[in-house]
Amino acid sequence: MIKIGLTGGIGSGKSTVSKMLINKGFTVIDADNIARDVLVKYPEIIDKIKIEFGTGFFDWRGEFRRREFGNHIFRFPKQRKKYEEIIMPYIKSEIFKAIEEYEKKGEKLIVLDAPTLIENDLHNNMDYIIVVWVDNNTQVIRLKNRDRLSRDEAINRLNSQLSLDKKRDYAHIIIDNNGDLLKTKEQVDKVIDFLNVINK
Numbered sequence: 001m002i003k004i005g006l007t008g009g010i011g012s013g014k015s016t017v018s019k020m021l022i023n024k025g026f027t028v029i030d031a032d033n034i035a036r037d038v039l040v041k042y043p044e045i046i047d048k049i050k051i052e053f054g055t056g057f058f059d060w061r062g063e064f065r066r067r068e069f070g071n072h073i074f075r076f077p078k079q080r081k082k083y084e085e086i087i088m089p090y091i092k093s094e095i096f097k098a099i100e101e102y103e104k105k106g107e108k109l110i111v112l113d114a115p116t117l118i119e120n121d122l123h124n125n126m127d128y129i130i131v132v133w134v135d136n137n138t139q140v141i142r143l144k145n146r147d148r149l150s151r152d153e154a155i156n157r158l159n160s161q162l163s164l165d166k167k168r169d170y171a172h173i174i175i176d177n178n179g180d181l182l183k184t185k186e187q188v189d190k191v192i193d194f195l196n197v198i199n200k
Contacts, residue, residue: 001102001103001108001109001110002108002109002110002127002128002199003109003110003125003126003127003128004109004112004126004127004130004195005114005117005122005126005128005129005130006018006021006111006112006113006114006117006130007113007115007117007118007123007129007131007167008131008132008134008167008177009115009139009158009161009162009163009164009167010139010157010158010161011138011141011142011146012133012139012177013132013134013142013184014113014115015113016181016184017130017188018111020184021111021188021192024192026109026110026111026192027102027107027109028110028112028113029095029098029099029102029110029111029113030113031114031115031117032113032115034091034094034098035087035091037094038087038090038091038094039064041094042090045086045087048086049069049083049086052083052086053069053079053082053083057069071153074156074157074160075153075156077160080160088120092122095112095114096125099112109195109199115161116162117129118162118167119161119162128173128198129172129173130171130172130174130175130191131167131168131170131171131173131174131175132175132177133164133168133174133175133176133177134164134177134178135178136158136163136164136165138178140154140158143157143158173194175187175188175191
């Protein structure tokens with residue numbers, strides 16, 4: 001089975017590219033969805049968060065206040081690292097399980113959509129890497145508008161990931177998403193042609 005890693009940075013437009021691939025019938029494993037699901041599937045993660053970070057990020061019903069927690073850990077890199085050490089083994093395990101299941105079903109090609117594919121060494125398990133790239137300023141503006149963040153908050157979030165310029169060094173294919181949607185779609189169509197060729 002051919003494994004394609006799709007990555008980018010926050011606000012790069014990776015999710016848009018992922019949707020285009022899904023619409024064309026490609027099987028996409030979404031690491032963000034897995035990250036949300038593991039919190040429900042493995043209650044011990046929440047227990048570990050309470051022990052490490054206290055109960056301040058939980059409301060009176062005991063519900064996890066993810067947005068507030070996210071803002072906190074993006075401000076403090078050491079705290080973010082501590083959180084990633086708790087949750088990443090679960091996310092990776094679920095990703096590998098999903099890949100294995102698709103392989104057993106006879107799927108010939110899958111796409112792993114993961115924002116921190118390279119940071120968490122998942123690129124080593126892929127046959128090809130696609131990086132969705134935009135310049136830094138565009139990334140900050142998009143992130144501010146999308147998540148209603150201040151410039152400082154947006155920059156903190158961007159600094160939590162490997163820069164897109166460094167991610168380019170790992171790419172077999174780069175999609176330049178600085179332009180309009182039509183330009184992105186033209187590039188994605190070329191990627192789809194390539195995927196169809198290697199999938200024959």
